[in-house]
Amino acid sequence: MATRQVTGQVPRQVTGPVPLVEDQPRRRHHTTIPRLLCVVGHASWLVLPIAVIVLARQGYIYFRFDDTLFIDERAQRVVVLLVLIGVFGYLIGWLWWTVAALLNARHKSRYTPWPGIAWAALVVQVGAVFALGIELDDEFARFALVCGVGLTIVGAHFWVLGSLRRAAGAVKAPQDPWSRMIILPIAGFAMGIVASFFLRWVGRPASIGLMVVGYLNSLWYVSSVYSALTSFDRACVGRMSIGQDDHALMHFRFNRG
Numbered sequence: 001m002a003t004r005q006v007t008g009q010v011p012r013q014v015t016g017p018v019p020l021v022e023d024q025p026r027r028r029h030h031t032t033i034p035r036l037l038c039v040v041g042h043a044s045w046l047v048l049p050i051a052v053i054v055l056a057r058q059g060y061i062y063f064r065f066d067d068t069l070f071i072d073e074r075a076q077r078v079v080v081l082l083v084l085i086g087v088f089g090y091l092i093g094w095l096w097w098t099v100a101a102l103l104n105a106r107h108k109s110r111y112t113p114w115p116g117i118a119w120a121a122l123v124v125q126v127g128a129v130f131a132l133g134i135e136l137d138d139e140f141a142r143f144a145l146v147c148g149v150g151l152t153i154v155g156a157h158f159w160v161l162g163s164l165r166r167a168a169g170a171v172k173a174p175q176d177p178w179s180r181m182i183i184l185p186i187a188g189f190a191m192g193i194v195a196s197f198f199l200r201w202v203g204r205p206a207s208i209g210l211m212v213v214g215y216l217n218s219l220w221y222v223s224s225v226y227s228a229l230t231s232f233d234r235a236c237v238g239r240m241s242i243g244q245d246d247h248a249l250m251h252f253r254f255n256r257g
Helices: 032-057 073-105 117-133 139-170 176-198 204-235 248-256
Strands: 061-063 069-071
Touching: 032 061, 032 073, 032 204, 069 073, 073 117, 073 139, 073 204, 117 139, 139 176, 139 204, 176 204
Parallel strands: none
Antiparallel strands: 061 069
């Protein structure tokens, strides 16, 4: 009985564009509502100075003869409402969005931070605030404590932003809006210090010009927040490429069946 020898075949190297694999059905965490809350919370701080100007022109806010500020009850309700929207809208939206968005990002890349990173930063910031209750007799030690608390709060916030910026790069989302979210507050703070020093030497038109520049800087920041969150969410929905995560190759082989 004749036998036939089977020779081995050398696998041919595949060239060309990287094949794309449709995502397997996975649970997507909704981010529209928390994203909206976060943006509205930021935008309320832009509405606040406009509301104060309008209320002042209508006579609800004015300075008395003894240079004390008078705020009518109606104006108080408006100001308190905008402040509450700014604080709680941003806080709830930001904490909710970071968890949902980073859980979605894990479907696209393994190089993403822990979804609870914003909550961890909040715990650190709250702990730093409680540290201000420590009683210190030395004035220099008290000053150092206040500076340390401030640096801790600011550092925790920028640590979260930096981690999200790296996550945006991992899921192929634009990183420029996240960079602006880091740079613009620093630029606004520095501009505020310079403006507070020169306001006493410049006239009213120059003072108004500096305030307009600061307001535009804040407006650019809110726009960057919207762009960063929206582009991140869009990048977490779509198709994966081979090698983008650990399971993409298995999905490709299974689909070839």
